[in-house]
Amino acid sequence: METSWFSLLTSRRSRPPVKDLLSLLRPKCKEIITEEELRKLLAKNRKLRVKLGVDPTGAELHLGHAMSLMLLNIFERAGHEVHFIMGDFTAQIGDPAGQAARRRELSRAEVKQNMRTYKAQISTLINLKKAKVNQNSKWLGSMKLESFLKVAGALSLGAVAQREDFRARIKSGSGVSLREASYSALMGIDSIETKADIEVGGIDQLLNFMQTRDIMSAFGHSPEVVLATPILEGTAGDGRKMSKSFNNYIALSASADEQFGLVMSIPDKLILSYFISFGDIYENEIEKLDREIAQAPFALKKELGLLITSIFHNEKEAKCALENFERRFSKKEYTSKDETNVWVRLPKGALDALCDAYGGELSKSKIRTLLGQGGVRRLDAGDETTLGADDKIKDGDLVKVGKRGLLRFKKK
DSSP, X not given: OXXXXXXXXXXXXXXXXXGGHHHHHGGGOSEEETHHHXXXXXXXXXXXXXXXXXXXXSSOOBHHHHHHHHHHHHHHHTXXXXXXEEOTTGXXXXXXXXXXXXXXXXXXXXXHHHHTTHHHHXXXXXXXXXXXXXXXXXXXXXXXXHHHHHHHTTSOHHHHHTOHHHHHHHHHTOOXXXXXXXXXXXXXXXXXXXXXXXXXEEGGGXXXXXXXXXXXXXXXXXXOEEEEEOXXXXXXXXXXXXXXXXXXXXXXXXXXXXXXXXXXXXXXXXXXXXXXXXXXXXXXXXXXXXXXXHHOHHHHHHHHHHHHHHHXXXXXXXXXXXXXXXXXXXXXXXXXXXXXXXXXXXXXXXXXXXHHHXXXXXXXXXXXXXXXXXXXXXXXXXXXXXXXTTSEEOTTOEEEEXXXXXXXXXXX
């Protein structure tokens, strides 16, 4: 391997050069609206107001959410003013972008519960002492109907009706509520309140961003520049986006060992996109990185694991996670710290024993698939024996279950 990318990218976690900022931002974006406007803003040599809004519709953030946070992190390191908006008001409506049906409306209590750990989860990427962190209920919750209607009047019903996701729902008969149709108006109000120069977010928000720009123009503001990130593919590499629903995600709050192990589980085809999303990769370096990945994918995946784990933990923990991974999976050395004790009725066939051990966390069909693929092994004095569904599990057996870990079975 020609370059230690982990060392290189770690050394760049300081203020990026102003002249190279666009070359750093562009690879992380699916679309910039507009690049010419962004160039003009950066050339003004003033502190820009950069906004990211996140609706707390769930309690746990993952790497898919962190892509926009990485852009925010770059702007913060470059000396600009970060505005992180927790959409506690808009979360009760639910962003309709890309939804095939109406979202379930959340109560204030549910939103409040989801928000409790948000600051802790984003603090590894955003300096909360410097950033402006607000809940949009601060202004939306007290807004008068007359004021809202003026904002809503800046949106064309025809434009809203032309949204592809809305048209698909109307055609299917599921319909679109007026609450959902007003979501982009609320985003526009957020941008006016923060006087945003730039907004970052996922490409799935693009239509909302475009309507926000229209609203800002209608109220005499320069329309914000939009930096839209691509959708991060989940760890399975099957084309589906990273999502808790698909169980293909890496949580920001996961342990260092878990984060590193999950990064090592991704298919080789995702290594480059993950590097670009979470490292300070300049445009002129992508070809070289891609070439090195093709030459030594396993080594580069370890570097990627170190990079991502160090971002959400620290370098020491990341390197410890690498050592633990190599000890368990390369050298096949295990300690009692790697084991999880489970108490079930024994002896019992492997299928039934594992179903009891996971208690519904892992479905019977998935366990059966793992067994059929040879993904369940009994460890005995360093030797591994592949288990079938009917092979007996006995008291004291140590069983390795795919990449999920080690179970020490104890007789109940």
